[in-house]
Amino acid sequence: MKPTKQLHQHIIDQCKQNNAKAQMQLYGLYCKAMFSVALRMVNDTFVAEEVMQKAFIKAFKKIDTYKNEVAFGAWLKRIVINQSMDELKKKNTDIIPISKEIMTISEEEENWQIEHEITMEDVKKAMQQLKDKYRIILTLYLIEGYDHQEIAEILNITENTSRTQLLRGKNALKEALKCRL
Template sequence: MIQHKLIEACRENDRRAQLKLYNKYCEGMYYVALRFMNDTMEAEDAMQEAFIKAFQKLHQFNGEVSFGAWLKRIVINKCRDKLKAKKLELISINEQVLGTVDEQEDWQVDEGIGVDEVKCKIENLPEKYKYPLMLYLIEGYDHEEIGEILNITQVASRTLVHRGKKKLQDELKTLRNGTGY
């Protein structure tokens, strides 16, 4: 209930309340932005701009989801906007050509490969696979949410995640085999 009072105070433009809310979420939202922007300064800019937008749109927050989830979506959308401005557009997929892809639920990675290695390999994937895969594997979004965030269909999300997983798995096999294990 304390957070509810804090949000209400922020709605009334209480600067101290806004600072408290910012301090509570800034670190987590910075790391979300950093996963997209790959540059500390750009990630910080995206996070700051997302907070400004969140405070401006706080009247739209209705509590259906947690404040953190609502803010995270704003951060991700701000990162996407910044990437689009840099001409890093995602490739649209033609549903009729691709069709539906069944997901591999038994997808596994060698035991000796760590999270940092996986994240590093995701960073090296083509843009069209990188963001859907990050949202799916790291952020935990489902295909409907990924579709909304990236403005693509659920079928396209499934396809991009599936193909991204295959590419990632190949990269991780190369990593393991290339290092003499």
């Protein structure tokens, strides 16, 4: 049985009062989903677990700032993504090079159709092999559902750079998938 929104809010309210039992309940409700987000971002199980733990600590410290304007899961996911980016920066990963080039994306370039023989598992494995700068953009755009404006804010880049990196990431993913066939 899935907990109701009211129950979630009750647990969140308890967390705002620094109730350790409620914090464990909230952790239990969201830990698997947040681990998946972190893993897609950092591409390393150990680091993803560390990211998730740090993100939950930050969330509990800042839970008073949660105003119920967005779903709690979305608020928490943003913290996990930001924590993931911090970890990648520590690793000195070249996430996104600054690019001033302007690219116009044609309809053909926006086509995300893939061959029928390619499975979702093939796509996930191919994405894991990409450079971080491409994997991160593809993950945020395709899997997490962020648009270019949101990606630009998260990564502190321009929307145009987000589009450019997405296009390059898509092309790198296509090449990686061709090698799998």
